[in-house]
Amino acid sequence: MADRLxxxxxxxxxxxxxxxxxxxxxxxxxxxxLGWPGYGAARARAAERxxxxxxxxxxxxxxxxxxxxxxxxxFGFLGGSLGERTGDxxxxxxxxxxxxxxPVVPLVATGGSRMQEGMLALTQLQRVARQSAxxxxxxxxxxxxxxxxxxxxxxxxxGAGADVVLALPGAQVGFAGSRVRPADxxxxxxxxxxxxxxxxxxxxxxxxxxRQTLGRWLRLLTRPSAAPAPPPLPPVASxxxxxxxDAVRRARSPERPRATAYLDTYFTHRVTLAGDxxxxxxxxxxxxxFGEHEGRTVAYAAQTGAATRPAxxxxxxxxxxxxxxxxxxxxxxxxxxGAANDAEAERQGAGAAIAGLFDAVAAxxxxxxxxxxxxxxxGGALALAAPxxxxxxxxSYFSVIAPELAAAILKRPPQEVEATxxxxxxxxxxxxxLGVIRGVVGSAGPGEGHPAD
Numbered sequence: 001m002a003d004r005l006x007x008x009x010x011x012x013x014x015x016x017x018x019x020x021x022x023x024x025x026x027x028x029x030x031x032x033x034l035g036w037p038g039y040g041a042a043r044a045r046a047a048e049r050x051x052x053x054x055x056x057x058x059x060x061x062x063x064x065x066x067x068x069x070x071x072x073x074x075f076g077f078l079g080g081s082l083g084e085r086t087g088d089x090x091x092x093x094x095x096x097x098x099x100x101x102x103p104v105v106p107l108v109a110t111g112g113s114r115m116q117e118g119m120l121a122l123t124q125l126q127r128v129a130r131q132s133a134x135x136x137x138x139x140x141x142x143x144x145x146x147x148x149x150x151x152x153x154x155x156x157x158x159g160a161g162a163d164v165v166l167a168l169p170g171a172q173v174g175f176a177g178s179r180v181r182p183a184d185x186x187x188x189x190x191x192x193x194x195x196x197x198x199x200x201x202x203x204x205x206x207x208x209x210x211r212q213t214l215g216r217w218l219r220l221l222t223r224p225s226a227a228p229a230p231p232p233l234p235p236v237a238s239x240x241x242x243x244x245x246d247a248v249r250r251a252r253s254p255e256r257p258r259a260t261a262y263l264d265t266y267f268t269h270r271v272t273l274a275g276d277x278x279x280x281x282x283x284x285x286x287x288x289x290f291g292e293h294e295g296r297t298v299a300y301a302a303q304t305g306a307a308t309r310p311a312x313x314x315x316x317x318x319x320x321x322x323x324x325x326x327x328x329x330x331x332x333x334x335x336x337x338g339a340a341n342d343a344e345a346e347r348q349g350a351g352a353a354i355a356g357l358f359d360a361v362a363a364x365x366x367x368x369x370x371x372x373x374x375x376x377x378x379g380g381a382l383a384l385a386a387p388x389x390x391x392x393x394x395x396s397y398f399s400v401i402a403p404e405l406a407a408a409i410l411k412r413p414p415q416e417v418e419a420t421x422x423x424x425x426x427x428x429x430x431x432x433x434l435g436v437i438r439g440v441v442g443s444a445g446p447g448e449g450h451p452a453d
Contacts, residue, residue, distance in 0.1 A: 064215020112152020
């Protein structure tokens with residue numbers, strides 16, 4: 001980045017009422033626990049230059065109305081590096097957050113662990129990881145902001161370990177710092193933009209938008225609710241399909257509403273959770289995030305009508321698990337001809353990704369509501385469906401397999417595909433009769449159910 005803001009300048013970007021927390025004072029020799037020659041003098045120069053006594057400042061603040069604990073790194077103090085005193089401050093800040101039930105916002109800018117303290121500095125990462133894990137177990141959100149630079153253990157704990165990761169455009173982000181990378185390494189791979197593209201961060205946010213964006217995320221992630229999310233109504237009501245093949249034809253029609261139409265009408269506003277944290281994204285197949293519906297927060301994972309790729313399933317599983325920890329109800333929209341089944345999808349772990357989503361939905365304690373809005377193709381669709389609380393629209397079908405593939409497996413000629421669709425009983429009203437779904441939303445025909453039933 002052209003402009004590298006100090007810790008306090010960064011805090012001022014997001015809040016006007018920062019109150020610093022008290023922090024423990026550790027007694028140690030002037031040159032640190034290792035007696036590193038000149039370390040004390042280097043610390044004194046850093047303090048004089050920055051006005052800080054350590055590489056991190058911690059405090060509480062309201063960000064757009066939501067109170068949180070802020071942890072801001074001062075890169076000008078020995079490269080924002082972590083030492084024992086840094087660990088003391090971070091531990092105290094996270095303990096305060098748990099004691100007062102506050103979310104944590106790390107504003108990260110660090111080069112990693114402090115060499116002058118050796119392994120004692122490196123083990124601070126374990127302390128930080130422990131505090132983050134305890135805070136996660138307490139059901140409190142952690143939203144990291146990646147500043148320039150975010151490298152080393154700071155990226156691998158406070159940054160990448162957060163529930164939501166936002167990044168300032170142009171920031172250097174990567175586990176390897178600029179001085180320890182291979183000589184032929186592509187510098188573009190170590191950027192905020194590259195981390196978003198790889199699914200390791202959720203979004204790029206400019207400095208001017210940071211306060212509003214953080215405020216929106218904090219409001220959404222700090223409002224638990226025990227009631228299930230009601231299924232959305234279709235933007236346009238329609239009658240039930242007459243035959244199985246009619247259901248297939250309508251579900252595949254390019255004119256019927258897609259996920260974005262449902263999400264836009266359902267939510268007052270929403271934010272996007274992107275990336276599977278394993279190097280992948282699936283923006284064309286799965287939309288995930290949190291939104292406000294009738295004054296409360298609902299998490300969503302929505303298929304778009306395309307074949308869902310492994311990264312899409314892993315992102316949805318990440319969404320469900322996060323919502324479950326925070327006590328936020330989940331809405332899923334099913335719409336896929338099936339899971340992507342090409343060779344690359346297999347190499348990316350399609351089976352394990354689908355299994356992970358099945359597990360996340362099955363284990364969720366928070367209520368999950370599902371609406372089938374288009375094609376429901378086999379296990380690739382079922383993985384996103386809530387057992388006992390799945391609904392369907394009139395323009396949808398749900399099937400063990402696509403009728404064409406079923407006919408092929410049964411060695412039937414192409415002209416029997418429509419009859420096969422009828423035999424599979426895949427219409428919404430058939431699914432109600434079979435007990436697969438609770439009801440049809442947005443139709444006055446037979447088999448209609450009501451979300452309040």
